[in-house]
Amino acid sequence: MRAPWAGPLGLHHPGRSVLHRAPVAAKLVALAALSLAVVLVRGLTAAVAGLALVVGATALARVPWHRTTRGLLPVVLTAVALGAYQTWVGDPARGAEAAVDLLTLVLAGSLVTATTRADDLLAAVTRAARPLRHVGLPPETVGLAVSLFLRTVPVLVRTVAETRDAARARGFERDPRALVVPAAVRMVGHARSTGDALAARGLGDD
Amino acid sequence: MITFEDVEVTAWTSDPAGGADRVVRLLGPVSLALAERRVAVVGANGSGKSTLARLVNGLVLPSAGRVVVDGLDTADDGAAVRRRVGFVFTDPDAQIVMPTPVEDVALSLRRTVPDASERTARALDVLARFGLADRAHVPVHALSGGQRQLLALAAVLATEPAVLVCDEPTTLLDLRWRTRVDDLLASLDQQVVVVTHDLEAAARADRVLVVDGGAVVADGPPGPALAHYRALMTGASAAPSGERRP
Amino acid sequence: MSSAFDDTTTDEAARAQPTADAPREAALPAPRERRRPGTDVALVATFAAFVAACALVPPIPTGSGVPITLQTFGVVLAGLVLGPLRGFLAVALYLVVGLAGVPVFAEMTGGLGVLGKPSVGYLLSFPLAAAVAGLLSRVALRAPLRWRWAALAAAGLGASFLTVHPAGIAGLVWRAGLDLPAAFLVDVVYWPGDVVKNLLAGAVTVAVLRAYPDLRPDARARAPRP
Known part of the structure; x- marks a missing residue:
């Protein structure tokens, strides 16, 4: 993976549209409902209608296209491959539907993240996780873990790419251990540094 | 005022031969009283200087x-x-x-500023003070290494701590950013303890500690302490710890 | 390779010279063990991100609607390296964030829509798989060093066959409408890859725990107290 996963959060696009101002919980419920509808409602017409809905919402939110479409190329390729495969096994309509459904879901997810500040999303997850405090998981910790998770994906993608380059430079590309072991050791080292940094910033003290 | 009283740090380590884990000494015993405004800590990789720095805020406990x-x-x-x-x-x-x-600085302020929108405003103020106003909403992974280190400093200084400890803050930076971060550290009102490989930066401190093999082997004004360190690193006595990482 | 992650103090522990003479070693004060909630949160979040990174590597299509991905490698590794509880939490975090709509699942999908896919059984079994791998690894880590790799790989494989495969087959029956033998035949496609992935996970775990011996206080090889 050469292209870094840009991360859905951090792709927030400041704005004042209805979607920006809508409560986070409402957006997440809408996203969940759309996801479910896309899976449950069969047929190409419904699939195209779903895609049109998401494209319309993106226009309404005035999110620039490059914000939501960044990193979309692999999804488009997957969608095309999925469609082509279904066509090959003799069901072109289902292939087209599957491809459109996939695009709809990914665009909808990107739209929610483009119109939602990461800390608002964090706050929503934290609220939802409040009952977990009864089993020893404070809600702030849950929210922090989510945020840290999203922040770490691009870092890891870069680590994996660098490790692969190093393995290739040393002629190890055929041994998966030479590729994965250094990446994993660095990853754990990174996690521990992050843990130290969290402790240094007083997180976990309260 | 930072005081170390007969501090020793040990840790578990695995046996390469596959036997039981054992205890090794990382640092000490060390006794120190640090009152100077600018303290530099120098030492070879693996000498224990990171451990020394982490003792100051309780990341490592004695x-x-x-x-x-x-x-x-x-x-x-x-x-x-x-x-x-x-x-x-x-x-x-x-x-x-x-x-x-902006969210990262806001995270630092979460305890002192309970209101979310005021927290964001304060975070933007802090970023502006550090010359990062135009980067406030840019994804962190799109910032340069120097900008990221500046952000890390801004997020820590946002809470106005009385003491700042930096563990090799400029090691990953190019010369331009190194100068900028060094200048920023020099301008602070706080007491600053900085672990560094940059002897020029160490020479500007009020007091320099030289750490080797888990002990403070020289301590005093930059001139004599750094001369001791240079002799240590170029002489034969430096060999045992030369291979290790911090 | 850059030295971006070189500031880890445990490296000092891993690389410090063991004190040569036994009497002095006996005189060393015991290391201070303290709860590190920050490190646990960071480890859980990082392994969750690692599972995501594994899922984002382009999958190998198999034609059954369930692509082969490195996800299960990440899942088993989380259990083996972090132990049952933190391993479970890491994979559960990945699952929850993905279900909330962030595209971290295979093929960059996310959201509740994946619950309708034929791969649903595999996905939902992942947190349990990490927990079982973590539990089995407690036994595996007691093996002598030269058997540890094999023991850990066996623990990962055991977890996979106790959780991922049965749940995956159930999902295929439910969502893809296959009968049980057909679903079983689809599942068999993953077995060779599973063996390779678990051998790799075992090797990685051995290396990681040697670099950071205090990661698994629940399974530390300690000298018997006199």
């Missing part, structure tokens, strides 16, 4: 002895100590938790 900051024992009052002592790491990627700069 296995024996005690560390006291402004009357607070790091083992008993860890949370209070960490509110007084800010800590900046070598790698800003490990330190920056949130996806964008």
Whole structure:
């Protein structure tokens, strides 16, 4: 993976549209409902209608296209491959539907993240996780873990790419251990540094 | 005032031959009283200088002895100590938790500023003070290494700690950013303890500690202490620890 | 390779010279063990991100609607390296964030829509798989060093066959409408890859725990107290 996963959060696009101002919980419920509808409602017409809905919402939110479409190329390729495969096994309509459904879901997810500040999303997850405090998981910790998770994906993608380059430079590309072991050791080292940094910033003290 | 009283640090280590894990000494015994405004800590990789720095805010707790900051024992009052002592790491990627700069600074302020929108405003103020106003909403992974380190500093200094400890803050930076971060550290009102490989930066400190093999082997004004360190690193006595990483 | 992550103090522990003479070693004060909630949160979040990174590597299509991905490698590794509880939490975090709509699942999908896919059984079994791998690894880590790799790989494989495969087959029956033998035949496609992935996970775990011996205090090889 050469292209870094840009991360859905951090792709927030400041704005004042209805979607920006809508409560986070409402957006997440809408996203969940759309996801479910896309899976449950069969047929190409419904699939195209779903895609049109998401494209319309993106226009309404005035999110620039490059914000939501960044990193979309692999999804488009997957969608095309999925469609082509279904066509090959003799069901072109289902292939087209599957491809459109996939695009709809990914665009909808990107739209929610483009119109939602990461800390608002964090706050929503934290609220939802409040009952977990009864089993020893404070809600702030849950929210922090989510945020840290999203922040770490691009870092890891870069680590994996660098490790692969190093393995290739040393002629190890055929041994998966030479590729994965250094990446994993660095990853754990990174996690521990992050843990130290969290402790240094007083997180976990309260 | 930072005080070390007969501090020793030990840790578990695995046996390469596959036997039982064993205890090794990382540092000590060390006794120190640091009152100077600018303290530099130099030493070879693996000498124990990172451990020394981490003792100051209770990230590492002494296995024996005690560390006291402004009357607070790091083992008993860890949370209070960490509110007084800010800590900046070598790698800003490990330190920056949130996806964008403004959110990361806001995270530091969450305890002092309860209201979310005021917190954002304060975070933007802080970023402006550090020359990062136009980067406030840019994803962190799109910032340059120098900008990320500046952000890490901004997030730590946002809470206005009384002491700042930096563990090799400029090691990953190019010369331009190194100068900028050094100048920023020099301009602070806080007491600053900086672990560094940059002897020019160390020479500007009020006091230099030289750490080798888990002990403070020289301590004093920069001139003699750094001369001792140079002799140590170029002489035969430096060989045993030369291979290790910090 | 850059030295971006070189500021880890445990490296000092891993690389410090063991004190040569036994009497002095006996005189060393015991290391201070303290709860590190920050490190646990960071480890859980990082392994969750690692599972995501594994899922984002382009999958190998198999034609059954369930692509082969490195996800299960990440899942088993989380259990083996972090132990049952933190391993479970890491994979559960990945699952929850993905279900909330962030595209971290295979093929960059996310959201509740994946619950309708034929791969649903595999996905939902992942947190349990990490927990079982973590539990089995407690036994595996007691093996002598030269058997540890094999023991850990066996623990990962055991977890996979106790959780991922049965749940995956159930999902295929439910969502893809296959009968049980057909679903079983689809599942068999993953077995060779599973063996390779678990051998790799075992090797990685051995290396990681040697670099950071205090990661698994629940399974530390300690000298018997006199």
